[in-house]
Amino acid sequence: MNACQQCSSRSDAVKLPAGTLVITFESEPMKMKHFAAVASFVTLVTSLLVTASFAGSPGYHVVKTYKLGGEGGWDYLTLDPASRHLFISRATHVIVIDADSGKSVGDIPDTPGVHGIALAQEFGRGFISNGREGTVSIFDLNTLKTLNKVKAGENPDAILYDRSSKRVFAFNGRSHDATAIDAEKGTVAGTIKLDGKPEFAVSDEKGEIFVNIEDKSELSAIDPNKLEVKSTWPLKPCEEPSGLAIDRKNRRLFAGCDNKLMAVVDADNGKVITTLPIGEGVDANAFDQETGFAFASCGEGVLTVAHEDSPDKFSAVENAPTQRGARTMALDPKTHQIFLVTAKFGPPPAASADNPRPRPAILPDSFEVLVVGR
Numbered sequence: 001m002n003a004c005q006q007c008s009s010r011s012d013a014v015k016l017p018a019g020t021l022v023i024t025f026e027s028e029p030m031k032m033k034h035f036a037a038v039a040s041f042v043t044l045v046t047s048l049l050v051t052a053s054f055a056g057s058p059g060y061h062v063v064k065t066y067k068l069g070g071e072g073g074w075d076y077l078t079l080d081p082a083s084r085h086l087f088i089s090r091a092t093h094v095i096v097i098d099a100d101s102g103k104s105v106g107d108i109p110d111t112p113g114v115h116g117i118a119l120a121q122e123f124g125r126g127f128i129s130n131g132r133e134g135t136v137s138i139f140d141l142n143t144l145k146t147l148n149k150v151k152a153g154e155n156p157d158a159i160l161y162d163r164s165s166k167r168v169f170a171f172n173g174r175s176h177d178a179t180a181i182d183a184e185k186g187t188v189a190g191t192i193k194l195d196g197k198p199e200f201a202v203s204d205e206k207g208e209i210f211v212n213i214e215d216k217s218e219l220s221a222i223d224p225n226k227l228e229v230k231s232t233w234p235l236k237p238c239e240e241p242s243g244l245a246i247d248r249k250n251r252r253l254f255a256g257c258d259n260k261l262m263a264v265v266d267a268d269n270g271k272v273i274t275t276l277p278i279g280e281g282v283d284a285n286a287f288d289q290e291t292g293f294a295f296a297s298c299g300e301g302v303l304t305v306a307h308e309d310s311p312d313k314f315s316a317v318e319n320a321p322t323q324r325g326a327r328t329m330a331l332d333p334k335t336h337q338i339f340l341v342t343a344k345f346g347p348p349p350a351a352s353a354d355n356p357r358p359r360p361a362i363l364p365d366s367f368e369v370l371v372v373g374r
Helices: 003-009 028-056
Strands: 061-067 077-080 085-090 093-098 104-108 114-120 125-130 135-140 146-151 156-162 167-172 177-182 187-193 198-203 209-213 218-223 228-234 241-247 252-257 261-266 272-277 282-287 293-298 302-310 313-321 329-331 338-342 368-373
Touching (some): 077 114, 077 338, 093 114, 125 167, 135 156, 146 187, 156 198, 156 209, 177 198, 187 228, 252 293, 272 313, 293 329, 293 338
Parallel strands (some): 114 156, 241 282
Antiparallel strands (some): 077 085, 085 093, 125 135, 156 167, 167 177, 177 187, 198 209, 218 228, 252 261, 329 338
16 A cells, blocks of 8 residues: 555545646655656656747747938947947948937948947947048047047958957958057057958957958957967858857857858857858847847848757747848847848849949938847
8 A cells, every 4th residue: 555545544634636646656766767757747848838938929020110211331230238329330420329219319420431330338439440441430429429530450340349458359351450449548559460351259258359250261269458369260161250149158159151050159169069050141140148049130131040048059940031131230138129220222233344243222211220029
């Protein structure tokens, strides 16, 4: 007779409602066997509930659009979460809008060939990479007025502020190097020679910067204090990486590659942990530290979404429709939404000897911001 039978034969036995699940254990071996079975069952149910939760929730989609208009191409955009200002590169100037309403806040002129914007909030300054001019503009975050320009290398492209060294780094695509700028003084601190053409870069904010080397399909780790390259790692099978994001907690990097892959890389040793399929024409990546979602914005008109299930396990979630040309983005850590920019396109002009593969023409006043959320 087991414990439950003994209990039911007593006059003071506890009466349980019909349908109550009762689990009993008869011996140590049986106890372990039953325990393992129950644990497996609970794990299975939990997994199914989590899966159902993901499946039942709406996917990422365009929730609103800000019509901005104007002329010219575009590149990177940067969000200041504190002021809620969204900085958008626009050929020869930087547009500044309110991220929540889409209304204009201001404009920063005289940024020829602008690529990116970096923000050093602790010094109240912003920095703009002017690719055509080979300079970095320094501006006041409150007034948006340009304070100064400093000389960079040839065609400064990606730009970031590293909190650990208090320096801004402009990555120069044509001269294959990086210019380090003292964020407080606004002066050049030095130059770092790179192995090839740099693309996007990220900081772990603890003394390391990582940058894609696009033409070599590599990833370099930089010491921002010593101004030297610590390591350079091949990203095979990733080809021509452009976008880059980081999970600072788990030390994982997410590189967007031209061959429609997102490579997940161990930031400590450069090992490619896995690759995930993404859309075509990626130019930016982002990682949401709170939700564990990794993103790749792709020019074909999709936002690829993946999830970090664990530091060594990643899964593809969806290819959310956006719009053709929406290849760069900024993540809002407050709302967990994504800002992308694009425009409407007409037919490409006729090919010529000088321009054998012309790009499609941008339709006038069609430039806009897409806000993507769940």
